[in-house]
Amino acid sequence: MANNLDGFFSALADPTRRAVISRLTTGPAAVSDLHAPHDMALPSFLKHLGKLESAGLIRSEKVGRVRMVHIEAAPMAEAEAWLKQQRRLWEGRLDRLSALAEHIEKEDRDG
Amino acid sequence: MANNLDGFFSALADPTRRAVISRLTTGPAAVSDLHAPHDMALPSFLKHLGKLESAGLIRSEKVGRVRMVHIEAAPMAEAEAWLKQQRRLWEGRLDRLSALAEHIEKEDRDG
DNA sequence: GATTTACTTAGCCATATGGCTAATAATCTT
């Protein structure tokens, strides 16, 4: 179970690429459609798609002269899981600290 | 409500920095302690801390000649929320597709 | 079959990133 968190996070560390992901949550689209809203030359935009694809966040197939792109869910879930776990650990520590604080408070109160 | 997702995600797009975050979920630590497990010169490591701090993921204060570092939760939650929402949208679409599929299936069955 | 459409490839450029060493500063410790 290699973790591709490097690729996942760096792929999402760009507004153009996050916009593409957002767009793709509403359904697959052709490269030119994805490109349209972005004020950027097509080759530049293709690099972004390339990065998303090599991070495993999207996939694409060529249909005639058009390349259709769709989102891939699993990697998003993996990144989300990492964040969730870190937060859980952090909150767990807070809970223990808070329990400790209560314990100390109780000791102070009861002697 | 500016979103610092760029900074957040690119800060997490590095194993050294993710390791620091993981370590900090167990509690605050001095710079030299955080540095110890990493086979890297201290100035290089400091750049990583700097990036985490400017992304808002950690904070630090100097106590004597030691700098104590602790994690900051809110930004992690923000990044996690973004991922969660994208996944929710994506899954929502799948649900609608699946509902449509059922509808069509029903039509086929019932004429 | 010529033209348009939709990418694709090649290559250039500026800046950012992630590493290093060496020198400096500030604070303990002896």
Place this chain on the structure above:
DNA sequence: AAGATTATTAGCCATATGGCTAAGTAAATC
């Protein structure tokens, strides 16, 4: 006060990143 610790700053270097133009390929369309 001297020395050891713990950063910090300055500056160098190689590679990665994100943008561009120009030229090429492959599939529709006229």
